[in-house]
Amino acid sequence: MVKKEVIEELKRIVGDNDVLTSKEALRAYSYDGTTNWIKEPDVVVFPKDSQQISEILKIANKEKIPVTPRGGGTNVSGGSVPWFGGIVLCTTKMNRILKIDKENLTCTVEAGVVLQDLNNALAKEGLFFPPDPQSFLGATIGGIVAENAGGPACVKYGVTKQYVLGLEVVLPTGEIVNLGGRTLKNVAGYDLIHLFISSEGTLGVISKAELKVNPIPPSKKTIIALYDDVAMAGETVYRVLENGVIPGKIELLDNWVINRIEEMMPLGLPKDAEAMLLFECDGIEEAVQKETEKVVEISKKYGAKDVRVAKDADEANRYWTARRAGFAAVFGKAKTVLSEDVTVPRGKIPDLIRRSQEIAKKYGLELVILGHAGDGNLHPSFLTDVENKEHYEKATKAMEEIIYAAVDLGGVLSGEHGIGLEKQKFFSRVTDPKVVNLMKNIKALLDPNGIMNPGKIWE
Amino acid sequence: MEKHVIEKIEKIVGKENVLKSYEERKCYSFDARAQGAIPDLVVFPLSSFHVSEVLRIANEYKFPVVPRGQGSGVTGGAVPTSGGVVMVFTKMNRIKEIDKENLIAIVEPGVITYDLQEEVKKYGLFYPPDPASHRYSTIGGNVAECAGGPNSLKYGVTRDYVLGLEVVLPTGEIMRTGVRTMKGVVGYDLTRLFVGSEGTLCVITEITLKLIPLPESKATILAFFREVEDAAVCVSKIIAERIVPAVMEFMDKASIICIERANPIGVPENTGALLLIEVDGDRASVRSQVEKIVSVLKEKGVSEFRVTYDPIEAENLWLARRTLSQATYNLNPIKIAEDVVVPRSKIPVLIRKLEELSGRLGIPILSFGHAGDGNFHVSIMIKDEPQDFKKAEEAVREIFRETLRLKGTISGEHGIGILKADYIDMELSQEALSVMAKIKKLFDPNNILNPGKIFPKHILSG
Ligand SMILES: Cc1cc2nc3c(=O)[nH]c(=O)nc-3n(C[C@H](O)[C@H](O)[C@H](O)COP(=O)(O)OP(=O)(O)OC[C@H]3O[C@@H](n4cnc5c(N)ncnc54)[C@H](O)[C@@H]3O)c2cc1C
Ligand SMILES: Cc1cc2nc3c(=O)[nH]c(=O)nc-3n(C[C@H](O)[C@H](O)[C@H](O)COP(=O)(O)OP(=O)(O)OC[C@H]3O[C@@H](n4cnc5c(N)ncnc54)[C@H](O)[C@@H]3O)c2cc1C
Numbered sequence: 001m002v003k004k005e006v007i008e009e010l011k012r013i014v015g016d017n018d019v020l021t022s023k024e025a026l027r028a029y030s031y032d033g034t035t036n037w038i039k040e041p042d043v044v045v046f047p048k049d050s051q052q053i054s055e056i057l058k059i060a061n062k063e064k065i066p067v068t069p070r071g072g073g074t075n076v077s078g079g080s081v082p083w084f085g086g087i088v089l090c091t092t093k094m095n096r097i098l099k100i101d102k103e104n105l106t107c108t109v110e111a112g113v114v115l116q117d118l119n120n121a122l123a124k125e126g127l128f129f130p131p132d133p134q135s136f137l138g139a140t141i142g143g144i145v146a147e148n149a150g151g152p153a154c155v156k157y158g159v160t161k162q163y164v165l166g167l168e169v170v171l172p173t174g175e176i177v178n179l180g181g182r183t184l185k186n187v188a189g190y191d192l193i194h195l196f197i198s199s200e201g202t203l204g205v206i207s208k209a210e211l212k213v214n215p216i217p218p219s220k221k222t223i224i225a226l227y228d229d230v231a232m233a234g235e236t237v238y239r240v241l242e243n244g245v246i247p248g249k250i251e252l253l254d255n256w257v258i259n260r261i262e263e264m265m266p267l268g269l270p271k272d273a274e275a276m277l278l279f280e281c282d283g284i285e286e287a288v289q290k291e292t293e294k295v296v297e298i299s300k301k302y303g304a305k306d307v308r309v310a311k312d313a314d315e316a317n318r319y320w321t322a323r324r325a326g327f328a329a330v331f332g333k334a335k336t337v338l339s340e341d342v343t344v345p346r347g348k349i350p351d352l353i354r355r356s357q358e359i360a361k362k363y364g365l366e367l368v369i370l371g372h373a374g375d376g377n378l379h380p381s382f383l384t385d386v387e388n389k390e391h392y393e394k395a396t397k398a399m400e401e402i403i404y405a406a407v408d409l410g411g412v413l414s415g416e417h418g419i420g421l422e423k424q425k426f427f428s429r430v431t432d433p434k435v436v437n438l439m440k441n442i443k444a445l446l447d448p449n450g451i452m453n454p455g456k457i458w459e
Numbered sequence: 460m461e462k463h464v465i466e467k468i469e470k471i472v473g474k475e476n477v478l479k480s481y482e483e484r485k486c487y488s489f490d491a492r493a494q495g496a497i498p499d500l501v502v503f504p505l506s507s508f509h510v511s512e513v514l515r516i517a518n519e520y521k522f523p524v525v526p527r528g529q530g531s532g533v534t535g536g537a538v539p540t541s542g543g544v545v546m547v548f549t550k551m552n553r554i555k556e557i558d559k560e561n562l563i564a565i566v567e568p569g570v571i572t573y574d575l576q577e578e579v580k581k582y583g584l585f586y587p588p589d590p591a592s593h594r595y596s597t598i599g600g601n602v603a604e605c606a607g608g609p610n611s612l613k614y615g616v617t618r619d620y621v622l623g624l625e626v627v628l629p630t631g632e633i634m635r636t637g638v639r640t641m642k643g644v645v646g647y648d649l650t651r652l653f654v655g656s657e658g659t660l661c662v663i664t665e666i667t668l669k670l671i672p673l674p675e676s677k678a679t680i681l682a683f684f685r686e687v688e689d690a691a692v693c694v695s696k697i698i699a700e701r702i703v704p705a706v707m708e709f710m711d712k713a714s715i716i717c718i719e720r721a722n723p724i725g726v727p728e729n730t731g732a733l734l735l736i737e738v739d740g741d742r743a744s745v746r747s748q749v750e751k752i753v754s755v756l757k758e759k760g761v762s763e764f765r766v767t768y769d770p771i772e773a774e775n776l777w778l779a780r781r782t783l784s785q786a787t788y789n790l791n792p793i794k795i796a797e798d799v800v801v802p803r804s805k806i807p808v809l810i811r812k813l814e815e816l817s818g819r820l821g822i823p824i825l826s827f828g829h830a831g832d833g834n835f836h837v838s839i840m841i842k843d844e845p846q847d848f849k850k851a852e853e854a855v856r857e858i859f860r861e862t863l864r865l866k867g868t869i870s871g872e873h874g875i876g877i878l879k880a881d882y883i884d885m886e887l888s889q890e891a892l893s894v895m896a897k898i899k900k901l902f903d904p905n906n907i908l909n910p911g912k913i914f915p916k917h918i919l920s921g
Contacts, residue, residue, distance in 0.1 A: 103804040148644045175890045183800040184832040185871035187655045190895045194651030198644045215701040244672035287744035343640040347560030375641035412643035434634045439647045
């Protein structure tokens with residue numbers, strides 16, 4: 001329990017209106033994008049700048065109260081669930097875009113800026129922020145940086161860590177530290193920026209970020225390729241890359257997802273197709289034209305039964321909206337969804353798909369596969385129900401086998417969603433204990449009282 | 460170093476992999492720019508096991524160990540500050556694997572950058588980071604410094620290509636970090652903490668690198684301008700046109716004069732700046748990029764330019780840039796070299812400042828570099844005289860102050876080493892430095908791995 005005096009103190013720092021303690025409010029901040037991890041905080045605070053964050057952390061550090069940073073709460077690994085109660089520090093009121101520097105292709109933003117808002121502002125200048133988590137309507141820059149989020153565009157453009165030039169962070173002990181800067185290169189001292197990226201709110205609170213942005217490519221084309229065999233689609237992915245074409249996006253959707261899309265927003269996709277690849281080529285017009293031709297040719301060569309090139313932006317948009325709806329559908333169609341985030345070397349995508357299918361068959365489960373195939377990142381999912389104990393246990397076991405299969409293929413257990421609460425037990429099993437130990441030591445060094453987002457990453 | 464310690468080390472790596480004579484040891488007391496102390500012993504490990512065993516002994520007897528690739532560093536990173544062992548990686552130079560399907564290479568740290576680039580080319584692949592020293596620098600050294608090069612604007616720096624590492628911690632533990640996949644978020648990003656740590660947090664013994672497909676073709680453009688501002692406007696305009704050239708090298712007036720004297724390339728009269736631009740990609744897109752760039756150049760007042768699609772001809776256009784570094788020594792025997800970065804739009808401000816400084820102090824200051832990412836190599840050329848050193852010191856401080864005022868950094872790719880350690884607190888706050896120093900202590904409690912680097916003296920002792 002957080003003492004009354006502390007709550008008063010928090011009110012003094014951020015103002016009465018920005019401290020929530022009502023039952024409903026605490027409930028609203030007790031979960032994130034995962035639905036199976038729930039824990040209420042004692043209090044929710046909305047700081048407005050790094051100075052306020054610093055004061056909040058100083059008190060928490062003195063009183064040893066857990067602090068869980070939270071942006072949009074969209075993450076799917078339990079990262080922003082306050083597992084030991086205490087304070088939820090929500091950044092949504094720090095949502096100013098401070099600067100867009102068109103000439104240097106950078107922008108300065110507060111941590112609570114929602115990605116969609118940033119991209120809307122950037123678009124007016126002909127710019128965009130390439131990492132594109134599909135939760136862009138709610139995800140904040142702070143959460144995106146803390147998870148090192150990715151998305152479809154990361155095949156070509158790379159993930160969040162490639163776009164962070166500088167950070168302002170508040171350490172658990174209250175110091176405000178500026179790291180990096182505004183330039184594309186910087187090797188002055190240790191690379192602490194990257195220590196904070198993907199640290200899942202366990203090392204400090206990110207208050208501001210200096211980001212690299214790109215000009216919107218002048219031309220784009222969307223291509224879909226349909227297959228009778230998911231693994232063949234998987235093979236096409238790395239054959240395309242091997243042939244020197246790096247499309248802007250390559251997404252994979254399986255039969256289950258195709259059918260959900262056809263139910264929700266009919267696109268005339270063959271319902272018997274086992275898999276679909278969705279490509280986007282972008283860049284200079286001539287190059288896009290040529291890449292598109294190559295993608296079509298290679299897809300056919302490796303077994304696509306039907307390949308279509310979107311005629312115009314409208315048609316292309318329909319496909320991409322369907323892709324997002326498809327992922328949302330996975331979560332909407334069952335009480336509980338086990339959705340993983342494994343990533344394998346791209347040449348192993350067909351193997352991972354085959355092994356996952358075998359595992360699903362062995363347990364008699366229906367498997368859904370979709371994901372950012374272009375970088376080897378797939379989200380195999382099982383639809384289940386926590387309350388149906390027998391089914392849930394089967395699904396959990398099968399998922400474990402898939403995770404180990406991915407690791408066995410040279411992969412990792414999370415490509416972009418983080419460890420949070422959800423993947424801890426696998427994390428400690430597949431990670432060298434020396435490495436875990438080192439990470440824990442770094443954590444202890446920055447957060448001697450263990451107040452920052454305790455209970456995450458490791459058990 | 461005591462005899463029995465030397466014998467222990469010899470037993471680990473073999474007598475043939477240890478150098479003891481004074482002459483031999485002396486060769487390892489300097490890098491491309493700095494002179495350090497003479498090491499007690501030079502050791503060539505052949506495996507991570509060797510590295511680990513030597514580090515364990517170092518911890519026991521508390522002597523420094525300094526990792527070294529080819530010693531082409533320019534900030535003194537690979538030179539001892541107080542004896543001990545220099546650990547040289549030139550015998551761990553195998554390319555262990557090139558995985559064409561997954562676009563990955565696995566290499567030992569002593570592989571020469573150019574050798575890797577040539578080898579992957581055979582597979583139609585490309586390892587982009589291209590420090591100008593690529594013919595002799597090692598991948599280990601590149602990773603430890605986070606080296607960049609002319610093509611960083613389009614392709615990024617070494618960091619962007621390191622997927623995973625095998626490292627030996629100062630205390631001797633061998634461990635792996637990172638992944639073999641394109642993405643992975645599994646705990647803290649130790650890999651990136653190690654990249655650019657200048658051999659002070661760990662010894663790198665194996666590197667997993669990302670490769671990309673080799674671009675089909677390229678074109679090279681050499682353009683001359685009357686004024687720096689014109690060149691800078693072109694750089695911004697080209698990027699605003701959504702073209703990302705692989706290379707955009709800039710040279711100021713002082714550099715051009717220096718080249719023209721040493722190695723005339725036919726620079727038009729009254730040239731105040733030069734840009735060397737390269738675009739790559741498939742043939743069609745290269746042609747269209749060249750057309751767009753040429754129209755920008757004409758519109759923005761280029762005084763003369765040359766274009767070629769022929770690789771041999773391109774070498775001629777590169778000649779000026781490649782010979783410049785050497786030619787600077789015709790001006791004065793000693794070079795104080797800086798490696799500042801400013802936001803691209805501030806390039807003209809920085810260049811004018813350098814001109815002003817050079818005039819005021821009466822010493823040649825040249826600058827050339829990677830205009831695309833705002834990274835400039837500033838050469839302050841002086842005579843071996845005390846007053847010149849004083850002037851150079853003043854110039855350096857002023858250049859750093861101006862760079863930081865323009866929201867830049869004092870080192871883009873060369874690292875801090877010993878030569879810049881005294882300046883680092885101009886850029887980094889006490890808080891940031893203190894976190895870094897704590898991390899150093901955590902990894903290396905006895906301060907045996909490459910001591911005396913990066914941090915100003917008072918930081919680590921305090
Ligand atoms: C439908 C859907 C689709 C998704 N698609 C993708 C996708 O394509 N790619 C992808 O990578 N992810 C995806 N996600 C996951 C999620 O959106 C991302 O992890 C996102 O980065 C989280 O941002 P957020 O602002 O919601 O952060 P939150 O969920 O609030 O927090 C995430 C983590 O970051 C920490 N944190 C938040 N703000 C800060 C801060 N200012 N300082 C320090 N730590 C902080 C939290 O403590 C927590 O550990 C998806 C989620 C959903 C629901
Ligand atoms: C003419 C010239 C041009 C140059 N151009 C560029 C350029 O364009 N871009 C650029 O970035 N740099 C450039 N440099 C600087 C230099 O070449 C780079 O810093 C290069 O990365 C150093 O590689 P090396 O193998 O020579 O390393 P060394 O000089 O031997 O060592 C450099 C640092 O790395 C550490 N180190 C080396 N190997 C290991 C290892 N296995 N494990 C841990 N630490 C290790 C050392 O301790 C030291 O701190 C240039 C240098 C010269 C002389």
